[in-house]
Amino acid sequence: MTAPVTLTGLNHWFGTYHALRQIELSIEAGEYVTLLGPSGCGKTTLLSVLGGFVQPDEGRVMIGTQDMARVAPAKRPTTTVFQDYALFPHMSLRDNVGFGLRMAGQGRRARHAKAEEMLDLVGLAQAASKRPHELSGGQRQRVALARALAVEPEVLLLDEPLGALDLALRRQMQDELKQIQRRVGTTFVHVTHDQEEAMAIADRIVVMNAGRIEDEGTPQRIYRQPRSLFAAGFMGEMNQIAAMGTGAALETPLGTLPVAASGPQTLCLRPEALGTTGSLPLGTAVVKDAAFFGTHCRAHLAPEAAPEVILTAHLPPGDVPPPGTRIALAVAPEDLTVFPA
Amino acid sequence: MSLSRDTLRGWGFTAPALIWTLAFFVVPFLVMAAMSLATLEGRTLVWGLHADNYRELLEKRYLWRAVVVSLQITLTVTAVSVALAYPLAWIIAFRVPKRWQRLALLLAILPFWTSYVVRSYAWLTVLSKEGVVNQVLLSLHLIAEPITLANTRFATVTGFVHFFTMLLTLTIFANLIQLPPNYRRAAMDLGASAFQTFRHVVLPLTLPGIVTGAFLTFVLCIGDYITPQILGGNTELTVPQVIMVQLGRRADFPLAAALAIVLMGLVTLAYLACARWLRLDRI
Amino acid sequence: MKALPWIFLAAMGVFIYLPVGALVLFSFQGGTLPVPPFNGPSFQWYADILGDRDLMAALGHSMLVGLGSSAVATLLGFTAAYGLARHHLPGTTLMRAMLIAPLCVSYLIIGLGLLIMVQRLGLGLGLSLGTAGIGHVVINLPLCFSIIYASMGAQQLSAERAARDLGATEAKVVLLITVPMLLPAIAAAFFLSFTLSWDEFIISFLLTRFDVTLPVEIWSMLRSGLSPRLNAIGSLVFLVSVVVVLAMETLLFGKRK
Structure with missing residues (x-):
C-alpha cells in the first residue's frame, strides 16, 4: 500500500x-x-x-x-x-x-x-x-x-x-x-x-x-x-560573513579564499566547521567568551584581521579556553558555502 | 469551627445575591407551595394541608385537559423548532463563507429582538382571514376561499416555533462552531460521506447543546401565557391560561398555585429526562 | 442537491421575516386595518402613538424598570461571581445551583409566587413598578451571574494576585483590576438583562397596577383588536432593540478581532 x-x-x-x-x-x-x-x-x-x-x-x-x-x-x-x-x-x-x-x-x-x-x-x-x-x-x-x-x-x-x-x-x-x-x-x-x-x-x-x-x-x-x-540558515546555526568575489578568488575579512565567485557574496560557515585542524587557514582569532556544552565548547571569536566580525565556533569539549586565548583558525574547503548577497 | 477571613469576605461578596434569591425566589415559591395546599371556603382563605386543589385538578376535565394541551403544544414546538434550527445553524456554520457568517447569524436572529407581545400580534395579522398568508395563497389559486389560520393551535405552534427556532439556531450554532474543524476533516479523510460525518461525529458531539436548547425551549414554552392567549383564540386553554383565569375572574389563588406546582412538576420531569446531557452552567 | 441548503435558507428567511416584515410594512398603512392591500405610506400612526400619553408613560416606565433592575442584577451577579470564584466557601456547588435555579422556572411561576407573597403577606410591598423590578432582578440575576462567573478566568486571577502583591487592598483590586478586565462580560450581562426586562410581560402584568410597563400597555391596546397603531408601536420597539443589539455587537464583539 x-x-x-x-x-x-x-x-x-x-x-x-x-x-x-x-x-x-x-x-x-x-x-x-x-x-x-x-x-x-x-x-x-x-x-x-x-x-x-x-x-x-x-x-x-x-x-x-x-x-x-x-x-x-x-x-x-x-x-x-x-x-x-x-x-x-x-x-x-x-x-x-x-x-x-x-x-x-x-x-x-x-x-x-x-x-x-x-x-x-x-x-x-x-x-x-x-x-x-x-x-x-x-x-x-x-x-x-x-x-x-x-x-x-x-x-x-x-x-x-x-x-x-x-x-x-x-x-x-x-x-x-x-x-x-x-x-x-x-x-x-x-x-x-x-x-x-x-x-x-x-x-x-x-x-x-x-x-x-x-x-x-x-x-x-x-x-x-x-x-x-x-x-x-534554517538548517542550523551559521556564521554569515560578507565577502566580495573577484572571479577566481573570494576576498573576505579573514583573508582571500580560493573560491571562484564574482560580485558581493555571503560566506557561510557552520560553527562546528570552524576549528584548528582544516587545510585552509583563516588567520588567528581571540576568544571573547566560551562555555561548556557537553558535546562541544561554544565560543565567540574575534578574528585579529577583522575584530568587528564575531564568529561562533563549536570547539572540541576538552578544555574551555579562557577569554583572550589566541587560536589559529582553519577550515576544510568542503565546509565553505558561498551565496550571492 | 473558626471562619477564616477569606471565607468571611467571600460570604460578604456572595450574600447579597443569595439573600435576594432567597427572599424573592425561594420564599415566594414556598409560600406558593403552601398556598397550593390551602383551600377557599366561600371567599375566605383557609391555610392547612388540604389536597382539594389537586383533587379538583384530576376531576375537572378543563383542568387536566389543559395539562394535556400544554404538553402536546410544547412537545410539538420543541421537536419542530429543533428540526428547523439545526439545519439552519449547520448551513450558517459550515456552508456560508466565513466573512458572511456573523452577518448571516445576526440576520437569522434579528427578529428575535422584537417585543414578545408584538411578535405574537404580528403573526395574528399575518395569519388572519385578510392577512398576507391567505392573500398569497388566494392569488396563487392554491385555495378558493380564505382559510382559518389565526385563533387555532396551528397559529400558537407557528408563533412559538418562530421564536424558538431563532433561539435554538443561536445555541446550536454556538455548539457547531466550537467543534474543532479537524474532527470533520478527519472523518471525511477516513472516507465518511457528509451524512456519515454528521451522523457519527457532529451529532453525538453537539447533542448536549441540542438537549440544553431543547430543555430551555420546553421550560419557556410550557410556561408561556402570551402566545396561546393571542394566537390560540381560547378554543383550547393551556396551563398558564387556566392559571390566569383562576387569578382573574375567580380569584382562586390556591388552585392557581396548585396548577403552578403541576407546571413545575412537568418541568422537573423534563429536566430528569434530559439530565444526562444537560449543561445548564454553559447556556 | 447543491442548491438544497440555499433553498432551505431562503425559505427560513421568509418564515423568520414574514411577521416582522408585515409588522413594519403595515405600520405605514393608510387605512385602519394592518392587512393587505397596502395603501400608504402614511405616518399617521406614528404621529398617533407619539402623541399617546399613556403609551409614552409606559415607555418611560419600561426604561426605568429595565435600567434599574439590570443595574441591580448585574451588581449582584458580579459580587456573587467574584465571591464564589475568588474565595473558598463551603457549599459552593449548592450556592451556584441556587443562584442559577430561577433560570429553570417559568416566569409565570416566579411572578405568581411574588404576587401571592406580596398580596397575602403584605410585607409593606404593594403592586408597583418597583415590585415588578424586583421580579426582573430575580429572573436576570442567574444570567448575569453565569455570564460573569464564566468569564472569570486564570488570566484575571494572576493579574489580581499581582495587584495584591504590589500592595492593593481587596476593594482596590476589584475596582482597578477585576472590573475593568471583566468589562465586556459585565456589559454583556447588563445589556442582556435590559433587553429581557424591557420585553418582559407576565411578571410586569401580575405585579404592577396603575403604572404599567410597555408590553403590558401594548397588551391592553391589543384587546381592542388589530390596528396599525400596534404595528407602529411594535416597529418602534423593534427599532430600539435592534439599535441596542447592534451597539452591543459592535462595541463588544467588533474589537475582539
Missing part, C-alpha cells in the same frame, strides 16, 4: 496572498519526506493540497497514476494525522481506529480485529476500550497514527504530528515513527518546523520558504551543502 506522488506546476492563492508558488516535487513510493520551513512558508498548505482539503488554483497532484487535484479527501488514498490529533472524544480507541473501516462498510468483527492489530502496532493494545481523554499526549499521537494507518492509505500525511509533545517524548516518537514507516512501507509526508526532527526521520527533506521550495535532498546534503542562503 504505497504510491509515488508527483506535483507539477502547483500554484495557490489565499485572496491576494500567493501561498504556493510553482511547486514541482516528486516523492517516491515508500519514501519518508519532511516538508520543513517556518510558519507561513506554505508547508501546511502543500500538505492540505495532498490531503484534498485545499484545491489548488493551478497544477496537478498525481498520486500513483491518477490526478487527484479535484478529488475529495474521502475518495483519496491518503489519510492525515492532524496536529491536534482530532480523535473523536465520544468514541473508544477501538472505534476511533476502526472508524475508516466502518465508513468503508466493513463488519464489526473485521474492523475490531484490524483496529486492535493497529493499536498493537503502536503499543496500545491494552487500552482499546479507553476514551481519548484518558490518554497522555504521546498516546493520543499514537492512536491518531493507528487510525490513519488502519485504512491502509497509499500516502500518509502528518501535520506537525509531534508539535504538542515535550522534547524527550518528541525524540522517542521520532524513532517510533521511522520504525513504523519502515514496517508498513507507506509513503510518509511529514510537516515540521523543527530541523532536528526533520533530520532525524527523513529520507529526504524539502525546505520551503514563502511558498517556494528552497532546497530538497538528503539531510546531510542540505545541511552540508545547502542550495540557498535560506536553507543554510
